[in-house]
Amino acid sequence: MRVIFKTSYDRDIDLHEHGWERARMALLLGVMALLPFVLGEYYLAEAVNTLIWALAGMGLMIAVGHTGQVSLGHAAFLAVGAYAEAALMNAGLPFLVSFPLAGLIAGVFGGLIALPAARMSGIYLAIATLAVFVIVEELVILLEPITGGVGGQMAPSITILGIGFDRYGALANFYWLCLAVVALTTWGYANLLRSPTGRAFLAVRDSEVSARALGVNVTRTRALAFGLSAGVTGLAGALMGHYIGYFNYELFSIFISINLLLVVTIGGLGSIQGAFLGAILITGVPQLIAILRDNLKAGVGIDLSAVPGLDTLIFSLILIGFIIYEPTGLYGRWLKLRAWIELFPLARRDMFRRQKSYLKTERMR
Amino acid sequence: MELLQLAVGGLANGCIYGLVALGFVMIYKASEGVNFAQGDMMMLGAFVALGLGNGDHLGLPFVLAVPLAMAVMFCVGWGVERVVVRRIFGQPQFALVILTIAMGFVFRFVAGAVFGYTPLVMETPYGGQNLNLGGVVIGYADLIAIAVTIVLTVALWAFFAFTRIGLAAQAASQNQLAAYIVGVPVMRVNSLIWGLSGAVATVAGVLYASRGAIDPNIGLLGIKAFAAAVIGGLGSLPGALLGGLIVGLVEPIAGRYAPGEVAQMSPYILMLVVLLTRPSGLISQVQMKKV
Missing domain, CATH: 1.20.5 (Single alpha-helices involved in coiled-coils or other helix-helix interfaces)
Structure with missing residues (x-):
């Protein structure tokens, strides 16, 4: 030690x-x-996917993990980011301008929603974001001139200073672009957390009353956190649009919102590392299942592809297991393991025992 | 006349939303948690009743199949509380939200694995029969849905307002520790309420199934019912019914006079408006603490 x-x-x-x-x-x-x-082409594409999910996970982590605002509708901000990016690029803007703009649009949209919603607490905010998600999904279909409606929208390929970053034409370049965006965001996020603003986020999460007593403007802090969260998720959405190439409203389903929530919960709430661990899990497990499925079919002769929805079942069971047995997620488990190794042989079992807690009503203020 | 016809269909629909919303509200009243799997419990209840009652499955008579399905779903709800929900006792609310969402996916998988994903129709003694009241056609299924909902709402309201267990459940939701201290068996009460909400979900499922075909994805209706519960005020049983009726009425009327997407959005827009203007719903349950 x-x-x-x-x-x-x-x-x-x-x-x-x-x-x-x-x-x-x-x-x-x-x-x-x-x-x-x-890596080969296939696995590199998967790595890009993981990076994009990690970026989106970091976006949600700002809201859920660091400010304590549960959002069930973050897929809406992914959609806003992706459509804004595609629309701006189709209007002739270069990527370097349209990409930050897309994030900004998603962020302002999120902040506008959060201003009234931030007054609500706990469960009501989650519900409001769910409602916003459904409304955005239908709006995408209604606003056909911009979004392409049910038919879908094509994300144009990226060119910066004459170098192509197309997902199919130059995958390695696209990978480096995503890596740069993710690395910069992570660096900014980590720095944010040690600034007064980031500290205010944590204070609001841990106790609204004490934060207010210490002079934190709770409503503003919450709206800012939610806006930032939506903005980062919007950036991820823009990259996702380029990654998929051709998308319509079905890409941003309620399941994406749930998956995002899965990323932050399984990864470990309240840690940047958690977003990455969760993203690796959520993009890796379907691949593992696919490999397992092929092996089972070839070796034992069991055909799992006859059972639809197996992926979702496995994800759900993993999620239930984590919520019950390890609410601090993968990163929390790693911290415990590291402490155990560092203290060996002095670690005690009760060191990480959870405190008993009881629920009190939110209906009495 | 056309508006009246739409209203009758909407009322019956709204009653089913209201019944699912009742399930949300019951669990919220008892443990201040939100069960996002309520819609999927409704779906499961409908499928259990279908499996027991339909001719090509077990073929029990309808009057026997429905109470039996309610009993089965009571056990499912009770078991879910005993096995899963109890373990996260005292953890923050959103843990339960995520947990129940995941449970909903498990329910959907189970129903899909057993009954498949093609829509199935439940055989009911009153299916497809209509009453013609001077131009307005009312299905018996609609009438029964409305009647059953009103009876159930009143019964549940009385249960929470007058019985010992109902009062104990309300006490447990307001302060678990204090409820313990005055001798409320909080865990047992919670199990019972989860079981009851499973049974109510079954009723909603059967009523839904008697008005159309069902498949494992009808559980998504739960989100709409949830909007209804919020509009009425989470924690208020009459509010849940009121919210359900409002959503049920607004939806077909919006669909009649505006594009279909607006009709899809209308419950949620309504919910956002209510959340912004009266955050605790139409029939408010939030009280200021008196010091």
């Missing part, structure tokens, strides 16, 4: 606790950047 001696405030709020951690991050980024030279 390493003892860190902090001599200044700057040292205390540093992004990385010690140099080794910084080196590890650089190493990870380096390995990720070298992936296109190692």
Whole structure:
């Protein structure tokens, strides 16, 4: 176990606790950047998918994990981002302008929703976001000139400074683009969390009353967090649109919202790492199931493809298992494991025991 | 006349939304949690009744099949509380939200695996028969849906307002710890309420199935019923019925005079408006704490 001696405030709020951690991050980024030279086309495309899901997961994590606002309708912001991006690019804007604009549009949309919704708490906010999701889904069909209606919309291919970033033509380039966006967002997110704004998010999550007592403007903080969350999710939506190529409203179904919620819950609420772990799980498990299915068919002769909806069942069971047995998610489990290793053999079983808690009504204010 | 015809159909629809919303409200009243699997419980209840009653399955008579299905679903609801929900006792509300959403997917998978995904029709003694009242055609199924809903709402309201268990459930929802201290068996009460909501969901399912075909995806109706519960005010039984009726009436009328997408959106727009203007619903249950 390493003892860190902090001599200044700057040292205390540093992004990385010690140099080794910084080196590890650089190493990870380096390995990720070298992936296109190692992986084949198929797995590289999956890696892009994972990156996009991680970006969307980070978006939702700002709201759910760090501000305590549960959203059941984040697929709506994915849709807003994707359609805004496609529409702006079709209008002739270059990618470097349209991409941030798409995120901004989704973010402003989210903030506008959050301003009245932020006054609601807990379950009511979740319901309101669900309603917003359904409304956006129908609006997409209604606004046919912009969105292509039921038929769908085509995301034009990206060109920056004459270099092609098309998902099919130049997958490696597209991968590096996504990696850059994800890395920058992660860096910004981590920095946000050590700024006064980020601290205010955490304060609002943990206790609204004490946050207010400490001078945090709760409504504004919540709206800001939700807007940021929607903006980042919108960026992910824009990339998802380019990744899929041709999409219509069915891409952004209620199941995407649930999957996003799955990413943050299984990954570990309240940690950036959790969004990545969750994204890896949610994009990896279907692949594993597919491989397993083929092996079972070839080896034992059991045909699982005859059972529809098996993926959803497995996801649901994983989710139920995590909520019951490990509410802190994969990242929480890793933290426990690391503490156990670092303290070996002094770790005690009761160290992470959950406190008993009882529910109190929200109907009495 | 056309408007009247639409209204009758809407009322019957609204009653079914109201019944599913009743299930939400019961669980909310008892444990301040929201069961997002209520729509899927309705679907499962309808399929159990269909499996027991239809000629090509078990073929029991209708009057026997429905109470039996209610009993089965009571056990399902009770069992779900005992096995799964109890384990997250005291955790934040959204844990239950995510848990029940996942459970809904499991229910849907089970129903799909047993009954398949092609729409099935339930055989009822009153199916397809109509009453003609001077130009307005009313199906017996609609009439029965309206009557059963009113009876059930009154009965449940009386249960929560007057019986010992109903009062104990309300106490448990307001403060679990305090309820424990004054001797309410909080866990047992919760199990019972989950069972009851399963039985109510079955009634809703049977009423829904007698008005049209069912498939494992009708559980998504739960979201609409949820909008109804919020419009009426979560935690109020008459409110749930009122919300259901409003949604049921607005939907076909909006569909008649505006494009179909607007009709799809209308329950949710209504819900947002209610949430913004009266956040606690039309029949409010939120009270300021007196110090």
